Amino acid sequence: MKEQQQSLLLSSSARFPPPQGVRLSYGTAGFRADAGLLQSTVYRVGILAALRSLKLDSSVIGLMITASHNKESDNGVKIADPSGGMLSQHWEPFADALANAPSPQHLLHLIIEFVEKENIPLEGARPAQILLGRDTRPSGESLLEAAKQGISSILGAVAIDMGIVTTPQLHWMVRARNKGVKASELDYFEQLSSSFRCLMDLIPSGSTFNEVDYKLVVDGANGVGGEKLEVLKKRLDGLAIEVRNSGKDGGVLNEGVGADYVQKEKVVPRGFSSQDVGIRCASLDGDADRLVYFSVPSESSSKIDLVDGDKMLSLFAVFIKEQLSILNKEGHTDVNSDYQPRLGVIQTAYANGASTDYLRRLGLEVLFTPTGVKYLHEKAAEYDIGIYFEANGHGTIVFSESFLCWLESRNYELSSVVKGSEQQKAALRLLAVSKLINQAVGDALSGLLLVEAILRHMGWSIHRWTELYQDLPSRQLKVKVVDRTAVVTANAETVAVRPPGIQEAINAETAKYPQGRSFIRPSGTEDVIRVYAEASTQEAADSLANSVAKLVDQFLGFSSS
Ligand code: 16G
Ligand code: MG
Numbered sequence: 074m075k076e077q078q079q080s081l082l083l084s085s086s087a088r089f090p091p092p093q094g095v096r097l098s099y100g101t102a103g104f105r106a107d108a109g110l111l112q113s114t115v116y117r118v119g120i121l122a123a124l125r126s127l128k129l130d131s132s133v134i135g136l137m138i139t140a141s142h143n144k145e146s147d148n149g150v151k152i153a154d155p156s157g158g159m160l161s162q163h164w165e166p167f168a169d170a171l172a173n174a175p176s177p178q179h180l181l182h183l184i185i186e187f188v189e190k191e192n193i194p195l196e197g198a199r200p201a202q203i204l205l206g207r208d209t210r211p212s213g214e215s216l217l218e219a220a221k222q223g224i225s226s227i228l229g230a231v232a233i234d235m236g237i238v239t240t241p242q243l244h245w246m247v248r249a250r251n252k253g254v255k256a257s258e259l260d261y262f263e264q265l266s267s268s269f270r271c272l273m274d275l276i277p278s279g280s281t282f283n284e285v286d287y288k289l290v291v292d293g294a295n296g297v298g299g300e301k302l303e304v305l306k307k308r309l310d311g312l313a314i315e316v317r318n319s320g321k322d323g324g325v326l327n328e329g330v331g332a333d334y335v336q337k338e339k340v341v342p343r344g345f346s347s348q349d350v351g352i353r354c355a356s357l358d359g360d361a362d363r364l365v366y367f368s369v370p371s372e373s374s375s376k377i378d379l380v381d382g383d384k385m386l387s388l389f390a391v392f393i394k395e396q397l398s399i400l401n402k403e404g405h406t407d408v409n410s411d412y413q414p415r416l417g418v419i420q421t422a423y424a425n426g427a428s429t430d431y432l433r434r435l436g437l438e439v440l441f442t443p444t445g446v447k448y449l450h451e452k453a454a455e456y457d458i459g460i461y462f463e464a465n466g467h468g469t470i471v472f473s474e475s476f477l478c479w480l481e482s483r484n485y486e487l488s489s490v491v492k493g494s495e496q497q498k499a500a501l502r503l504l505a506v507s508k509l510i511n512q513a514v515g516d517a518l519s520g521l522l523l524v525e526a527i528l529r530h531m532g533w534s535i536h537r538w539t540e541l542y543q544d545l546p547s548r549q550l551k552v553k554v555v556d557r558t559a560v561v562t563a564n565a566e567t568v569a570v571r572p573p574g575i576q577e578a579i580n581a582e583t584a585k586y587p588q589g590r591s592f593i594r595p596s597g598t599e600d601v602i603r604v605y606a607e608a609s610t611q612e613a614a615d616s617l618a619n620s621v622a623k624l625v626d627q628f629l630g631f632s633s634s
Pocket of ligand 2: 141142358359360361362363
């Protein structure tokens with residue numbers, strides 16, 4: 074590394090000393106902490122983003138400043154790789170080491186070592202390009218400045234500020250830029266609204282929809298998603314969206330609002346009340362990469378009927394499967410129709426057992442990965458059509474390039490032989506879904522439009538959708554322990570292989586409950602062990618979760634040490 078580059082790194086990093094006594098970790102989805110602790114981390118992630126771009130032939134890399142559903146005073150930072158997906162796991166240890174380097178000299182040493190090991194071309198031979206985005210958190214502005222400083226401490230690196238955007242918008246823009254297609258926010262809105270229109274135009278004429286079902290009320294979590302939906306909805310015909318908690322009416326980000334709150338607490342968010350009984354409602358999280366639906370069943374309580382990620386997955390799977398079977402119907406044309414696309418469905422252990430049974434009964438291949446989008450997305454990408462969702466509402470549909478090519482040519486053939494046939498419409502619908510749904514990462518806005526188009530296509534109310542299957546009662550708890558890394562899991566987090574004996578004890582408890590299922594895992598975002606239990610009644614699920622939490626405390630809690 075040349076002298077000039079070394080002294081640039083030393084002088085700029087001296088302006089961003091790391092916080093004392095805190096160890097930061099890249100975690101499941103980037104660094105997250107109290108915003109006041111993050112200046113140095115974000116500056117260093119800026120350096121990492123520039124190096125990543127140089128390593129990958131100057132591809133565009135994304136850097137997003139957000140702490141998603143966490144409280145407003147927190148913030149965070151994560152990297153999007155050139156595909157629009159998450160940072161390669163292979164670089165996470167370097168991210169951890171960078172964030173925790175105690176001094177400018179240590180930092181420089183780490184960078185020199187890494188640059189050599191990875192063979193990264195420095196000294197401005199090629200430019201590095203980084204797209205920057207942030208959510209609505211007040212701390213975002215100064216953290217963005219820190220990111221810019223980090224980026225400009227690598228010679229020849231250029232930062233392009235996209236302003237306040239949702240996390241999925243930034244991932245989408247990174248992906249689009251690297252594909253060489255239009256990548257502005259306007260292009261994003263244009264792609265979503267035109268593919269939505271296309272799906273709406275292809276709705277079968279007999280499909281019926283009640284007056285009340287035309288309306289959708291969305292809780293924007295007082296974050297960036299509500300703001301963007303206000304813009305997007307102006308481009309949509311045939312759908313009346315009312316946005317509440319858009320952040321303009323004085324509400325606080327994620328406080329008593331948002332997808333995480335609604336999914337975990339199962340009560341109405343602020344701004345919703347008994348007056349909304351029967352109306353289709355949805356909730357976004359703070360950076361709009363999660364979405365859940367709900368309805369208020371009765372005027373007398375604040376409880377909701379939750380429609381979670383599992384049910385969105387089921388809705389998407391039913392629709393895609395139906396379109397594939399129409400497309401592959403024997404008949405009209407057999408040119409190029411022998412391709413059997415592989416459809417896969419990916420869940421985590423948090424998926425309600427009833428959803429997995431339902432999907433398997435549909436004849437679908439259901440696979441499990443550990444928690445965290447990076448694992449689900451990677452697995453989904455092994456299929457021609459991979460549909461993945463976490464129960465918490467993060468998910469999307471991933472289409473393989475080869476399947477999309479085949480679909481384009483199939484559509485072309487069908488349009489010349491049997492234009493306007495059901496088969497051709499099925500091809501067009503699948504193509505529209507591939508454009509509407511964000512291929513880079515789960516996206517509450519694009520997911521919401523796909524749900525709306527499919528419900529309209531099926532003629533289903535939110536109640537009809539809820540009744541696809543009945544969720545098994547479940548309970549989630551968290552337990553503080555001395556050291557959460559003492560729990561090691563296997564089989565997509567369903568089995569605890571360490572500490573020795575704990576899984577046998579969990580099995581013995583679980584066996585006492587009809588339809589009982591329970592697992593434990595260390596959280597990737599909080600210093601706790603999470604406990605999940607489900608069983609045939611709510612009382613049984615609660616009791617199983619409590620017993621397993623006690624086991625965790627016995628094996629690992631403060632009283633055991
Ligand atoms: C992060 C993950 C989310 C996961 C959650 C689990 C991404 C983009 N986000 O928010 O998918 O469900 O962590 O948190 O990957 P936990 O490990 O604390 O339970
Ligand atoms: Mg989020």
